[in-house]
Amino acid sequence: MSFGPFLLLALMEGMVTSAVLALAAVGLSLVFGIMRVVNVAHGEFFMLGAVSAWFVSQWVPGPPAVAFVAALILCPLFVAAIAALADMVVLKRLNYQPEATIVATIGLLYILQQAALSFYGPDARPVPAPFNFRVQLPWFGYSGYKIAVVAASALVLLGVWRLLAKSRVGLIMRATQYDRETARAFGINVDRVYAGVFALGGGLAALAAVLIVPIQQAHYLMGTDPLLLSFIVVIIGGLGSLRGTVIAALLIGLSDGVISTFFAPTLAKIVATLLVALVLVFRPQGLFGRRAL
Amino acid sequence: MTVATRIWAVHLAVLALLLAGGFLLPAYHQTNVAKVMVLATYAMGYNIAFGYTGLLSLGHALFFGAGLYGAGMLVQHAGVGAGPAALAGIVAGGLAAAVVGLLALRTQGVAFMIVTLMFAQAGYLTILYNTAWTRGDEGIVIAREARVLMGFDLSADLPRYFVGLGLFAAGLVLKLWLVRSPTGRVMVALRENEERSRMLGYDPYARKLAALVISGLYAGAAGAAYGLLFGYVGASLASTQYSILPLLWVLLGGAGTVLGPLVGALLMFYLIDYSSAFTTASLLVVGAALVLLVLFAPKGILGTLRDRWLKWLP
Numbered sequence: 001m002s003f004g005p006f007l008l009l010a011l012m013e014g015m016v017t018s019a020v021l022a023l024a025a026v027g028l029s030l031v032f033g034i035m036r037v038v039n040v041a042h043g044e045f046f047m048l049g050a051v052s053a054w055f056v057s058q059w060v061p062g063p064p065a066v067a068f069v070a071a072l073i074l075c076p077l078f079v080a081a082i083a084a085l086a087d088m089v090v091l092k093r094l095n096y097q098p099e100a101t102i103v104a105t106i107g108l109l110y111i112l113q114q115a116a117l118s119f120y121g122p123d124a125r126p127v128p129a130p131f132n133f134r135v136q137l138p139w140f141g142y143s144g145y146k147i148a149v150v151a152a153s154a155l156v157l158l159g160v161w162r163l164l165a166k167s168r169v170g171l172i173m174r175a176t177q178y179d180r181e182t183a184r185a186f187g188i189n190v191d192r193v194y195a196g197v198f199a200l201g202g203g204l205a206a207l208a209a210v211l212i213v214p215i216q217q218a219h220y221l222m223g224t225d226p227l228l229l230s231f232i233v234v235i236i237g238g239l240g241s242l243r244g245t246v247i248a249a250l251l252i253g254l255s256d257g258v259i260s261t262f263f264a265p266t267l268a269k270i271v272a273t274l275l276v277a278l279v280l281v282f283r284p285q286g287l288f289g290r291r292a293l
Numbered sequence: 294m295t296v297a298t299r300i301w302a303v304h305l306a307v308l309a310l311l312l313a314g315g316f317l318l319p320a321y322h323q324t325n326v327a328k329v330m331v332l333a334t335y336a337m338g339y340n341i342a343f344g345y346t347g348l349l350s351l352g353h354a355l356f357f358g359a360g361l362y363g364a365g366m367l368v369q370h371a372g373v374g375a376g377p378a379a380l381a382g383i384v385a386g387g388l389a390a391a392v393v394g395l396l397a398l399r400t401q402g403v404a405f406m407i408v409t410l411m412f413a414q415a416g417y418l419t420i421l422y423n424t425a426w427t428r429g430d431e432g433i434v435i436a437r438e439a440r441v442l443m444g445f446d447l448s449a450d451l452p453r454y455f456v457g458l459g460l461f462a463a464g465l466v467l468k469l470w471l472v473r474s475p476t477g478r479v480m481v482a483l484r485e486n487e488e489r490s491r492m493l494g495y496d497p498y499a500r501k502l503a504a505l506v507i508s509g510l511y512a513g514a515a516g517a518a519y520g521l522l523f524g525y526v527g528a529s530l531a532s533t534q535y536s537i538l539p540l541l542w543v544l545l546g547g548a549g550t551v552l553g554p555l556v557g558a559l560l561m562f563y564l565i566d567y568s569s570a571f572t573t574a575s576l577l578v579v580g581a582a583l584v585l586l587v588l589f590a591p592k593g594i595l596g597t598l599r600d601r602w603l604k605w606l607p
Contacts, residue, residue, distance in 0.1 A: 038403050090584055098403050099349050103544065103587045106537055110580025118574055224533075228414060231407060266422045270415050277411035280404050281396045 005139035006261070014257020016146045016215070019153040020208045022249035024226050025233040026160055027204030029245045032234065034177040034197045037096055040105040042205055043227025044112035045083060049075045049206025050127075050218040051120050057127045068130035068214070075210050076203040082112075083202030084195045091198070092191060109223075116220035124222075129214035149211045156207060161242055173197060205230075228269075229256075232276040296605050303606075304469055307552060308462050315454045327454045329555075329562050330461040331518045332542070336554030337464050338511020339539035344548035345472055346504040347484030351536050352393060352409030355416040356509040358531025359389040360516025365526030366426060368439045375442040379517040386513015387506050389416075394505040398498055413536055420528045432527025440521055453522050460518050461555070464511060469551050471507070472607055480504050481549075541579060544586050547595030551607050556594055 028042045053071040060067035086108055094100045131148075134141040164170040176183045176193045184190050205226070209218075216222070229252060237248030252272060259268035314326055335357055342348040363385030367373040373381070397408040420427045427433070437448050445452035471477050479500055482490040487497050520526045529535075538561075539554070546557030561582065565575045590597060599606040 038407070090588065093588060099406075100587050100591065102349075102351075102403070102406060103540065104584050106540075107580040107583030107587070110576045110583070112580075114574050114576035114580065117576070228411075231411075235407070264422065266418050270418045270422060273411045273415040273418065277396070277408045277415070280408050280411075281399050284400065284404060 005137075007258070008137075009140060009142075010258045010261035011254060012142060012146070012257075013261065014254035015150050016212075016253075017256055018250045018253025019150040020212045021226070021229055021233055021253050022157060022246050023153050023208035023211070024205045025230040025237070025245050025249050026157065026242060027201035027208075028230045029234045029237070029242070030160075030197055030204075031201035034173055035091075035096060035194050036098065037091060037101050037198070038098070038105070039198075039201065040102055040227070041086070041108040041112060042201065042230060043223030043225075044109050044116075045079050045202040045205040045223075046209045046226045047116060047218075047220060047223035048079050048082065048112060049209030050213040050222060051116050051220065052078050052206070053210045053213050054120070054125050054127050054218045064128035065130035068127075068210075071127070071210050072207070076206040079206035080199035080203035084199040087195045087198040088191075092194070096194075113220060113223070120218075120220055122220065124217040124219040126217045127213045143215075145214060149215070152211060153208070156204075157242075157246060160204070164242065169196075225269075228273065232272050235276050236279055299605060300469070300473075300607055304465060304551065307555070308458075308465065311458055311461070315451065315458060320450055323450050323454050325562065325566065326559075327450075327457040327522065328519075329558050330457040331515050331522060332538075332562070333555040333558040334461050334464040334518070335512050335515035336539040336542040336546075336558050337468050337551075338508045338515065340543045340548065340550075340554050341468065341471070341480075341511065342505050342508035343540065344543055344550070344553070345477065345484060346480040346501060348398075348501060348505060348508075349406055349540075350397075350409040350505075350508075351406045351533070351540075352397075352411075352413030353508070353512050353539055354531050354533065354535035355393065355409075355413040356386045356389050356512035357516040357519075357535055358413075358416060358420065359385040359509075360513030360518075361520045361526050361530055362420065362427065362516075363513065364517035365433055365435060365520040368435055368521070369433050369526075370426070372439075375440055375447065375521050379442075379514070379521060382517025382520070383510055383514045386516060387510040390506045390509020390512070391502070394502045394509075398501050398505070410533070410536070413531075414533065417528060417531050417533070420531055427526075427528065430528050432525055432529070435520065435524045435526065437524070440524060442521070447522050448524060457518065457522060460514060464514070465551065465555075469607060472551060476503075484549075537583075538579075541583055541586075544591075544593055545582065547593030547597070547599070550593070550595040550599065553593055553595045560594075 024042070024046055028039060031037055031039050052075045056071040056074055057064070057067045060070045090104050090108070091101055094104060129145045131145060133144040135144050135147060164173065172188055172193060175186070176188060176190055180190050208226070233248045233252050234245060236252065237244030256268050256272065259271065311326070311330065315323070318326060339353050342350055360382035364378040364382030367378040367381055368375065393409060393412045397405055397412065400408055421429050437446070440447040442456065447453055447456060479490065479495050482495070483497055483500055491497055519530070542557035542561055543554050544557070545561055546553030546555065564582070565578055568578050569575060586593070592600060595606065
């Protein structure tokens with residue numbers, strides 16, 4: 001294959017990474033933007049989504065498409081419930097104090113990882129894709145499912161944007177973000193908003209994982225990379241800015257695709273982590289948005 | 294008895310107990326306690342940054358790894374003796390801390406945590422990337438013949454225990470002296486109220502950098518000792534988990550107490566050791582301990598003791 005098509009392939013792979021990354025990162029960004037909580041266990045919510053999708057694919061009989069649709073609905077709900085529980089039992093009692101919540105979510109990370117290891121095991125297992133067809137380009141064939149992933153996450157992101165910007169729920173969430181004391185004075189149940197936002201963040205990560213799991217197998221340690229990449233995206237995009245997050249996800253996903261294809265994947269990660277550290281040091285407001293941390 | 298003599302008496306008594314342990318403990322526990330003392334030295338360094346200066350770093354594995362690989366690769370690839378290699382490891386830990394500190398200390402709070410985490414992750418990935426030198430995940434096993442310090446075979450139980458004890462004792466005495474000195478008081482002042490210390494004429498940036506470099510020297514020393522005493526230099530020892538563990542030990546023992554890191558490391562080590570007899574869920578123990586500590590005992594064991602009864606404990 002010559003350079004042009006090769007680059008196109010790299011960019012298409014990058015688009016898939018970007019799409020999934022954008023979903024996971026928007027979840028992280030929402031939690032930080034509204035609750036001011038840095039959720040280190042976010043990657044484990046992603047992992048739980050993938051692992052529970054495998055369980056659903058085992059339990060639900062019939063063609064893979066049915067099981068996949070079931071997983072697409074059940075897994076995010078399951079993870080959202082766990083996230084809401086974690087918020088009510090642990091984070092709320094810490095009064096959302098920044099450093100204590102980070103330590104607590106690190107603890108949560110280990111607990112969830114161990115739970116996955118104990119109940120699911122150390123193996124990586126595939127989940128069948130709901131459909132298999134190849135889109136034949138002049139130079140190479142490309143998986144139709146991957147294109148569907150990009151479309152699906154674009155739809156979900158649009159939905160999240162509508163929820164935040166146009167709905168009453170979004171209004172309440174934004175009011176809580178702006179000033180939680182005043183929101184409380186106006187009769188908003190801030191505790192419920194926080195639990196809901198944490199659940200939404202976890203659910204988005206799980207949804208991203210269900211979408212990616214037919215391409216990338218489910219494994220109990222798979223949460224680390226999405227966590228780091230989501231952090232990177234959220235910091236570069238500027239926290240709380242949905243648009244910035246999506247642009248940064250595209251930037252990081254595409255460059256990850258290109259660098260991983262032409263160089264080593266590890267090198268791509270080194271460059272990205274150093275980049276984010278330097279962005280935080282020299283441009284804490286992110287490349288596109290308001291001040292992040 | 295004045296407070297100063299009481300303080301020194303308590304700490305020297307702990308060292309005497311550990312010394313006696315070298316002769317009395319059975320071989321299995323001797324190895325364990327030797328490991329705990331090395332890890333506690335690492336945690337003491339972490340405590341200087343976190344417990345005393347208020348710098349919650351999530352990237353100390355980079356400094357530990359710098360010591361580990363600084364010493365290990367010199368021994369392995371350049372045939373350097375254990376003594377000079379250990380010194381190089383200490384310097385490497387301090388240097389890594391200085392470089393990270395120069396940049397990361399421009400940020401504060403949560404941003405500081407993430408910046409240190411990212412630098413450590415980049416370091417870990419660099420180790421994985423340079424497989425030819427570091428052998429990546431698999432790690433380097435240092436040959437027995439190379440692990441000799443002043444004629445003592447570091448792979449034998451007794452010398453290993455006493456070298457570990459020597460390192461820990463040096464670290465403990467230095468730290469006790471440091472935190473009771475005017476420099477140590479300024480560190481605590483920075484933790485409590487940075488603006489007020491600035492107003493009193495101290496330069497927060499320079500002071501924090503100094504604390505972080507001291508912390509890095511401790512981590513480097515512990516890393517070098519770990520590689521030379523236990524003969525293994527692997528990437529997993531520089532992973533994020535090794536940034537979290539000292540935080541856990543310090544929180545458990547008591548942040549901002551001199552003996553806290555030892556108490557925390559010892560308890561946690563044996564908690565995992567005993568629980569592994571009936572469950573393999575060691576991660577669960579670590580995770581649950583973190584959550585429970587931060588919920589119910591944010592000051593740790595010695596911190597709570599100090600609040601209740603032992604007001605003089607440094």
